[in-house]
Amino acid sequence: MRSIFSGLISKMYENAVWRNHQNIKELMEIKKDASFLDLGCDDGNITKSLAAKIRTNNIYGVEIVDEQIILAREKNILVSKFDLNNNFEYPTDFFDIVNANQVIEHLHSSDSFLSEIYRILKKDSYAIISTENASSWCNIGASILGWQIFSLTNFSKKALGIGNPLALHRKHTQQMSSWLHVRIYNIRGLKEYFELFGFEVESILGAGYFPLPGFFANFDKIHSHFITFKIRKIK
Numbered sequence: 001m002r003s004i005f006s007g008l009i010s011k012m013y014e015n016a017v018w019r020n021h022q023n024i025k026e027l028m029e030i031k032k033d034a035s036f037l038d039l040g041c042d043d044g045n046i047t048k049s050l051a052a053k054i055r056t057n058n059i060y061g062v063e064i065v066d067e068q069i070i071l072a073r074e075k076n077i078l079v080s081k082f083d084l085n086n087n088f089e090y091p092t093d094f095f096d097i098v099n100a101n102q103v104i105e106h107l108h109s110s111d112s113f114l115s116e117i118y119r120i121l122k123k124d125s126y127a128i129i130s131t132e133n134a135s136s137w138c139n140i141g142a143s144i145l146g147w148q149i150f151s152l153t154n155f156s157k158k159a160l161g162i163g164n165p166l167a168l169h170r171k172h173t174q175q176m177s178s179w180l181h182v183r184i185y186n187i188r189g190l191k192e193y194f195e196l197f198g199f200e201v202e203s204i205l206g207a208g209y210f211p212l213p214g215f216f217a218n219f220d221k222i223h224s225h226f227i228t229f230k231i232r233k234i235k
Helices: 002-027 045-054 066-073 110-120 137-144 187-196 214-218
Strands: 035-039 058-062 078-080 095-101 121-132 199-207 226-233
Touching: 002 045, 002 095, 002 121, 002 199, 002 214, 002 226, 035 045, 045 058, 045 095, 066 078, 095 110, 110 121, 110 187, 121 187, 187 199, 187 226, 199 214
Parallel strands: 035 058, 035 095, 058 078, 095 121
Antiparallel strands: 121 226, 199 226
């Protein structure tokens, strides 16, 4: 029975991930020759697709996994390796667009992270930040059952999927610290958090509405599984 539920959850999750990527693309503005930075660029595949939407070849990335850095650099992405909890190795007022998809939930020092994004963005430029939502229906349901919410089962290097029998990655093995979630946010919390650091929230999109079809996510973003913010540096 668990395998059937896990299979359904996995498929819904994959669809939500795809929709979330589409949301990020939708929020990207066309700006030829823009300086674009993707924080957590992985192997560069998604980074390149976003740059294509922007229509820029000035593509930068930050990644900490050496194997993925090699793959991203093969795609002509200028990749740096450093800890996003610390100061960024870029000049002030340098970038037109910054993207951070599924990154902020992994960071111990999200204050520093947002301060640095603000610093490196040019005035009137923007960032797109996407993360999982603590108020998604599946997280609420897990909490009611006394389970660990789906978005916060990966918090130990010793195992994934702790405290939730339907967690996607429920297995016992050591993991890299970059896989671990530190905190999960809600829409109001993130909105106030971004404003606290001087950003103006322009748009919020949702993806994934487990267990219902994903198209509900933008009718009720508060309970969508992924939330994506477009925030602008206005001063």
